[in-house]
Ligand SMILES: Nc1ncnc2c1ncn2[C@@H]1O[C@H](COP(=O)(O)OP(=O)(O)OP(=O)(O)O)[C@@H](O)[C@H]1O
């Protein structure tokens with residue numbers, strides 16, 4: 486599951502991991518919460534509430550808030566009763582007023598996709614979830630445990646407990662937090678990782694996105710500054726060089742701080758401008774797993 490502040494690159498991280506996985510021939514499902522389904526769209530596929538193939542080994546589905554409640558209830562309540570429930574004003578008002586229930590059902594749907602797949606369907610080797618931005622993602626992740634406590638030992642409570650257990654199983658689930666080196670994103674990453682640890686779901690890796698390539702060294706800049714000023718554009722060059730160097734230094738410090746304060750592995754993803762989202766994911770995947778592209782070439 487990938488979470489992080491809005492716009493930092495959660496979807497890009499998911500799409501990149503999906504690329505790595507499919508090159509490793511893992512049967513992979515990407516679950517998108519964003520109704521625009523940017524990952525599936527990158528493959529030119531319109532997804533829905535059931536997994537759809539994107540390409541070899543790779544499938545995607547949309548986890549719609551409303552649809553997932555109704556589909557999920559379908560697993561536990563008899564169909565005819567369900568139709569009457571959905572049609573009732575009471576249910577409609579309840580759903581509007583109970584966003585927590587929506588979040589629980591979304592987690593329930595992910596759980597079902599992993600644990601309760603029909604026996605005829607092959608299991609997934611990997612399920613990637615592109616979670617919403619931090620606030621809503623935290624609400625979703627906290628919900629099963631809260632529901633377990635609220636509902637106690639009945640059907641809903643037992644389901645919630647099973648969901649909470651799966652997402653806390655470190656051998657099976659990992660939460661990655663995506664961020665950039667921007668101060669606000671770093672601050673939110675630290676806060677989110679504290680909150681995740683508090684609900685027993687510690688972050689297991691940080692993806693530092695949009696890292697600039699090492700431009701040159703401070704020694705290069707000093708040499709440029711000392712060089713005889715024949716070029717008219719020299720001051721501009723120096724200003725550009727200094728800016729790039731400062732940015733790189735900011736990113737290096739952010740990486741050191743995140744590693745030290747969160748204490749989990751950190752992977753850097755380069756900023757690669759001017760690509761479509763699909764090209765971006767493919768190129769980032771090659772930087773993470775060069776063997777994957779070699780295998781793909783074969
Ligand atoms: N490493 C990168 N290099 C270049 N562009 C990038 C990189 N990572 C992300 N982007 C671009 O930044 C934009 C936001 O990225 P992305 O959609 O992955 O973020 P997000 O966290 O999923 O955003 P949202 O909160 O809207 O869901 C996209 O247009 C994407 O192409």
Ligand SMILES: [Mg+2]
Nearest residue numbers: 495496519615
């Ligand atoms: Mg996104």
